[in-house]
Amino acid sequence: MNSQRPVNLDLRTIKLPITGVTSFLHRVSGIILFLGIGFLLYALGKSLGSEEGFADVKDTLTSPLAKFVAWGLLSSLLYHLVAGVRHLIMDAGVGETLEGGRRGSKIIIGVSVVLIVLAGVWIW
Amino acid sequence: MVTSVTNLSRSGLYDWMAQRVSAVVLAAYFIFLIGYLVAHPGIGYDQWHALFAHNAMRIFSLLALVALSAHAWVGMWTIATDYLTPMALGKSATAVRFLFQAVCGVAMFAYFVWGVQILWGI
Numbered sequence: 001m002n003s004q005r006p007v008n009l010d011l012r013t014i015k016l017p018i019t020g021v022t023s024f025l026h027r028v029s030g031i032i033l034f035l036g037i038g039f040l041l042y043a044l045g046k047s048l049g050s051e052e053g054f055a056d057v058k059d060t061l062t063s064p065l066a067k068f069v070a071w072g073l074l075s076s077l078l079y080h081l082v083a084g085v086r087h088l089i090m091d092a093g094v095g096e097t098l099e100g101g102r103r104g105s106k107i108i109i110g111v112s113v114v115l116i117v118l119a120g121v122w123i124w
Numbered sequence: 125m126v127t128s129v130t131n132l133s134r135s136g137l138y139d140w141m142a143q144r145v146s147a148v149v150l151a152a153y154f155i156f157l158i159g160y161l162v163a164h165p166g167i168g169y170d171q172w173h174a175l176f177a178h179n180a181m182r183i184f185s186l187l188a189l190v191a192l193s194a195h196a197w198v199g200m201w202t203i204a205t206d207y208l209t210p211m212a213l214g215k216s217a218t219a220v221r222f223l224f225q226a227v228c229g230v231a232m233f234a235y236f237v238w239g240v241q242i243l244w245g246i
Binding site for chain 1: 196
């Protein structure tokens with residue numbers, strides 16, 4: 001490719017608008033979940049494998065570090081879910097304007113903050 | 125026209141659809157699972173084991189695992205093709221991107237086999 005061509009959309013030089021922030025968080029939470037599948041499968045396999053394994057997992061989940069990891073994964077899942085539902089709503093043609101997009105971003109931040117706090121209360 | 129060779133279905137429209145359909149399956153699965161755990165605080169091994177030993181749950185879990193595989197591939201592919209570009213990495217971008225996608229593919233395949241082992245091992 002001719003290197004003299006103008007470069008468009010260099011993400012490092014652009015200040016992200018709120019719609020960009022929520023989109024970026026959707027991606028980051030997706031990556032966290034992809035890495036987290038390993039933890040979840042490990043816990044699932046151990047808890048289903050035997051009664052001792054189940055007790056082990058339950059016991060591990062009482063430690064602050066494990067609670068924090070669980071909360072982090074659950075937060076990623078909740079945010080990813082809320083932002084994903086919004087995508088489906090936008091696919092249906094709702095909230096596709098610039099103003100609608102900004103409003104949608106604010107709504108998913110609000111809804112996920114509430115859910116993430118509730119998840120924290122549930123875990124602790 | 126450039127033909128995509130690393131996306132899931134070689135068609136952006138099919139990938140888009142696969143991402144949406146798998147998302148709905150995953151949403152249903154995790155809302156059910158979280159709802160179940162919230163509704164049964166202090167759940168014991170017997171009840172937990174019985175839930176996953178149930179045939180309907182086994183089918184639901186396998187469906188979620190298949191959906192997860194497709195969903196994760198489309199998602200990680202999107203991220204790889206958006207950020208691991210010649211603009212960000214220079215000449216080695218294609219090699220780095222392919223390596224990253226290979227790692228994602230192998231990891232997801234391993235997750236899938238592991239998940240099947242868990243579901244059928246109980």
